[in-house]
Amino acid sequence: MIDYHIHTLLCNHAVGGIRSYVDAAVRAGLTEICFLEHFTLDRTSTAHSMAPGEVPFYVYAVREMKEAYKDRITIRTGLEVDFCPEAVPALTEIIDRFEFDLIGCSIHFVDGINIASRRNASAIPDKDFDALCRRYVERVRQMVETPFFDVVCHLDVIKKSGRPLPADVEKGLAEVIDIMAQQNLALEVNTGGLAHPAKDYYPSEALIARAVTQEVPLTTGSDAHKAQAVGAGIPAAMNTLRNLGVTHLARFDRRQRILVPMDTQPTPQESQ
Template sequence: MDYHVHTMLCSHARGTMEQYVNHAMHAGISEICFLDHLTLNKKGRDLSMTPDEVPLYYYAARRLQAAYRGGIKIKVGLEVDFTPELAESARTVAESFDFDVIGGSVHFIDRHNLVSSRTDRRQTEKPDAAFYESYLDLVNRMLDLKYIDIVCHLDVIKKFGTLPPDWFYDKARALLDKIAQTGKVLEINTSGAAHPVGEIYPRPGLLEECRKRNIPLSLGSDAHLPEQVGRGFAEAAKIIKNAGYSRITAFDRKNRYSVPIQTPKG
């Protein structure tokens, strides 16, 4: 299953929804979930669909779901960008349709876009202590939102290759406690393996900590191109199994179920 797939609607991914679905089938994926960006803050809204486009997105996904029934399961959700003062507006959008799942991400700290190499290189490539603290604080506050089901790419702050210090992960463990308490699902995001840092999000060493806390996992490629659907899944499946997991979590109109982890071919 690939539970994190973008579309051209966010204007920095390429390919139609149908192309993503076809690539998923080609890659032997049994279930694909669109989780395209909903970013409301000024700095990031050019990198997202607009609230006006959400109906189009939602119904296009549901149409494909019906058209491909029997071939592949298709789900639809949003990757909501957490900005504290816009969290209520995002909730209104997220709850205006019967989405299968809502993911939550921190991509922005003030004016810095954590995931863009084009802007603010100083902080995004070599974060200082205050930057790490701000990031952790935002994730912590995001966990209070009931409408968020999945916590996406927990340590995406390492994207450009600087591994966070040990104290960052000590604090991240406290976030795992809160993820467990609030009953959220943690995403294994394989895009990190293709980014400069060269490893999945979160760091594989954190997965045993997740297992101890019984935190359910989802799995996503964060594909921004159709051919990226399912990338790195064979390796990720090994890492997840090694941490003691045998199942992965999926959603159907906010209801959870889990399926056994299968090691993909190739």
């Protein structure tokens, strides 16, 4: 099992030392993990992200863990980049200086609104929420058409508060999957939403099924912001993926994608 979406305290909203996440991953029986720390150059969201000056420290800290745990677990270094079209050249310059295994992309802010905040979502009237979802899909479309990233993280996270998405937004997200297939992007099956009011994977099973049909490679990630959440929901996700006919998952080594067969044995359900 792999957990390809783990944060560290460098993003200012996760807790615990980096080693505690690795220990939790080993305990959870994971064979491979990827740290995917938030990184943005967009001024709206820098408070939730590692700062550019912290990147060398982050890369060094993960490298130290890779070495210390190399007999027990494979550890990868990645970033969850908040998509901001104007910042792509500057981001590329910073990222290319280091040996990252994986660059994920996601959108947390639309027109200055943190769409991944439950408090914000419940304060928005229905009509405005629908309009916000449409602007979100436009940004996502622009993101997947930008040739720089490896994996799209939590594709439909805008449903986090549990509010249903308008039908045209669902359709727009399905079209995004089709663009991802053309752009050779992988899709993350993010289990973080199982613990949110959405009570679902990001993205939904219908969108994952479309990705499977379109042969979009998949990763699995918990989006852990605390050690106890590492690996949460991954066994359930593996079962869901098997039922959809998925046989391989994507892994990344220095930004080269490798397709690895999923475990052949069904994964026991997690104890709650």
